[in-house]
Amino acid sequence: MLNKQVTIKDLARKLRLSVSTVSRALRDVQDINPETKRQVLALAKELNYEPNFIARSLVNKQTKVIGVVLPVIAARYFANALSGMMEVADANGYHIMFCQSDESPEKEASNIKKLVSIRIDGLLVSVSKCTSDTEIFQKVQQRGIPVVFFDRALEHIDATKVTVNQHEGAFLAVEHLIRKGCTKIAHIAGPRHLSIAIDRMNGYLDALQKYNIPFNKEYLLHCEDFQYDAMEKIQALFNLEEKPDAIFTVNDSIAVLCIKYLKELGIRVPEDVAVVGYNNDPVSEVVWPALTTVMQPSFEVGKLATQLLIDEIEQKSTQHFHKVLSSELIVRSSS
Amino acid sequence: MLNKQVTIKDLARKLRLSVSTVSRALRDVQDINPETKRQVLALAKELNYEPNFIARSLVNKQTKVIGVVLPVIAARYFANALSGMMEVADANGYHIMFCQSDESPEKEASNIKKLVSIRIDGLLVSVSKCTSDTEIFQKVQQRGIPVVFFDRALEHIDATKVTVNQHEGAFLAVEHLIRKGCTKIAHIAGPRHLSIAIDRMNGYLDALQKYNIPFNKEYLLHCEDFQYDAMEKIQALFNLEEKPDAIFTVNDSIAVLCIKYLKELGIRVPEDVAVVGYNNDPVSEVVWPALTTVMQPSFEVGKLATQLLIDEIEQKSTQHFHKVLSSELIVRSSS
DNA sequence: CTGTTAGCGCTTTCAG
DNA sequence: CTGAAAGCGCTAACAG
Numbered sequence: 139m140l141n142k143q144v145t146i147k148d149l150a151r152k153l154r155l156s157v158s159t160v161s162r163a164l165r166d167v168q169d170i171n172p173e174t175k176r177q178v179l180a181l182a183k184e185l186n187y188e189p190n191f192i193a194r195s196l197v198n199k200q201t202k203v204i205g206v207v208l209p210v211i212a213a214r215y216f217a218n219a220l221s222g223m224m225e226v227a228d229a230n231g232y233h234i235m236f237c238q239s240d241e242s243p244e245k246e247a248s249n250i251k252k253l254v255s256i257r258i259d260g261l262l263v264s265v266s267k268c269t270s271d272t273e274i275f276q277k278v279q280q281r282g283i284p285v286v287f288f289d290r291a292l293e294h295i296d297a298t299k300v301t302v303n304q305h306e307g308a309f310l311a312v313e314h315l316i317r318k319g320c321t322k323i324a325h326i327a328g329p330r331h332l333s334i335a336i337d338r339m340n341g342y343l344d345a346l347q348k349y350n351i352p353f354n355k356e357y358l359l360h361c362e363d364f365q366y367d368a369m370e371k372i373q374a375l376f377n378l379e380e381k382p383d384a385i386f387t388v389n390d391s392i393a394v395l396c397i398k399y400l401k402e403l404g405i406r407v408p409e410d411v412a413v414v415g416y417n418n419d420p421v422s423e424v425v426w427p428a429l430t431t432v433m434q435p436s437f438e439v440g441k442l443a444t445q446l447l448i449d450e451i452e453q454k455s456t457q458h459f460h461k462v463l464s465s466e467l468i469v470r471s472s473s
Numbered sequence: 474m475l476n477k478q479v480t481i482k483d484l485a486r487k488l489r490l491s492v493s494t495v496s497r498a499l500r501d502v503q504d505i506n507p508e509t510k511r512q513v514l515a516l517a518k519e520l521n522y523e524p525n526f527i528a529r530s531l532v533n534k535q536t537k538v539i540g541v542v543l544p545v546i547a548a549r550y551f552a553n554a555l556s557g558m559m560e561v562a563d564a565n566g567y568h569i570m571f572c573q574s575d576e577s578p579e580k581e582a583s584n585i586k587k588l589v590s591i592r593i594d595g596l597l598v599s600v601s602k603c604t605s606d607t608e609i610f611q612k613v614q615q616r617g618i619p620v621v622f623f624d625r626a627l628e629h630i631d632a633t634k635v636t637v638n639q640h641e642g643a644f645l646a647v648e649h650l651i652r653k654g655c656t657k658i659a660h661i662a663g664p665r666h667l668s669i670a671i672d673r674m675n676g677y678l679d680a681l682q683k684y685n686i687p688f689n690k691e692y693l694l695h696c697e698d699f700q701y702d703a704m705e706k707i708q709a710l711f712n713l714e715e716k717p718d719a720i721f722t723v724n725d726s727i728a729v730l731c732i733k734y735l736k737e738l739g740i741r742v743p744e745d746v747a748v749v750g751y752n753n754d755p756v757s758e759v760v761w762p763a764l765t766t767v768m769q770p771s772f773e774v775g776k777l778a779t780q781l782l783i784d785e786i787e788q789k790s791t792q793h794f795h796k797v798l799s800s801e802l803i804v805r806s807s808s
Numbered sequence: 809c810t811g812t813t814a815g816c817g818c819t820t821t822c823a824g
Numbered sequence: 825c826t827g828a829a830a831g832c833g834c835t836a837a838c839a840g
Contacts, residue, residue: 143833145832145833145834146833146834147833147834157833157834158834158835158836161833161834161835161836162835165835189833189834190832190833190834192832192833192834193832193833193834193835194833194834194835195834196832196834196835197833197835197836198834198835
């Protein structure tokens, strides 16, 4: 049943060669007789030889596995980023091993420790909402394992980062609302300590400023946890004297909640109030009216981050970059 | 910078012990002086020793990694199943390495080959829509690597399988429509060769039969690729003389399309036509009216499949099971 | 161009 | 209870 794996030794014996010669023949090294190489390769194929990664790792001190830690795989954005990573990893002979932090810094840390103990060659991470400590990442770097941050990066750490220009995406969204004639534009923002949320908020603020629209403090509300306190913020907005004529939200699920709430109130979207979300989540196509939103290049982020990480692993590059990718506004009927 | 990993040898030297004694102390083996063990453990902690998985794998001939191949990670169902897998794997000291087949049998096969060459200890797979050949899986088994199928399994292969009772889920959905008073119930089914789609269709048929509702051939339509040909089927349905008063669809995205189309036609949901989907996709909560749908226990599927696989790997069980889990009908306002 | 030797970090007989 | 020795499968000097 269990037909043992054929090893380099078996090949050597059958060919009356030494294992080192066989080893050389199997790889792309010079100093090998083409004819010998041919024979070895032929026999290897015939016997269905497969190099043993484990043994190779032990001597080379590199596993060809890249660790990935991200908040949650069930989010479309991260699933797409991961797909991009797998594509590039595959093309370069690397394997991906990923873990989710579930937005918990503790779980994030334990995942990282686990990956490091497996001897990953490099680490790709998108930090949890509450991560602020750089120490663990520095420890990884000190071990000689390159770290690349994607999407959500820590500010005060010297490492390569691939992020998306949140400010620009938000600016585009708000500019679009302004051009549609909206002047009382509210923003339901994300957590105050989360950099991507702050960037989006600043994009909102700067767009208002550029078009000389006075900023109304009452139109800016923060959801501290992205989701569960959203409804009360929305309600607060429509209890104001001066109701907004547009809402830009930090993500699509909040935008969808807005649309539902407005419908209940008999307020028309987009005629009375326009709504724009963020992320191009699948739900955005399905609500009615379909949601205008900002699409981030998640797949590209994954690909680029992985490529840069591999470059660092293979020492092709030694310095750190911060690449910032652009987003795209997708205009649908909610605005 | 690169502070070398401390090895078992370092511990041995400092403690003036032999490596084999240290090795024993580090593991749960008998034949070791408790005091010696204590010392070794203490020093190990102090020096931050971490056992080298790679070296251990090489001698033990087991990697503690489980390979997972699934169609696509961006689908909520699979993301959840994978989360369940990671939970159980983690709790048992295993790691997960996953690949997506993108519904291509070729990519599926190459992923499996890749995983096998990494020397995974076991394989978890949900086959692509078009996979029918059992050969590759048998080859994996012959290598002594246990295979467990989850969600989508191949029929003609002797292996442990964890699936969801599609027939029952569909039956529940249709029964619910019948109890609501619907009698002209249409079904937009999935591909004819895909077993889960066939099971759902049979659940539909059997529910009709049980309640003595005559089957109308015109009310049964197949989408051969799940998505892109859905719209024409829906239209066909409403070009019939005798229009249906309910539609049960093979998945939620088709159900959502139905709702949209019915709205355009000015047909009220659920008053004129009730709609029920399948999967409890996030979109089902967001459409209006919110979609009644069947929720599959994907997380549980992942957990159970992994537990059974680990049992097989560790020889706790040697025979194969086929576990079938139940689904739940989630009633919302579309029916 | 090829063989010999040593060794990666760990486990496992086999003696003591 | 502990140590010596061999070996997992492969790579990497170093001679020849």
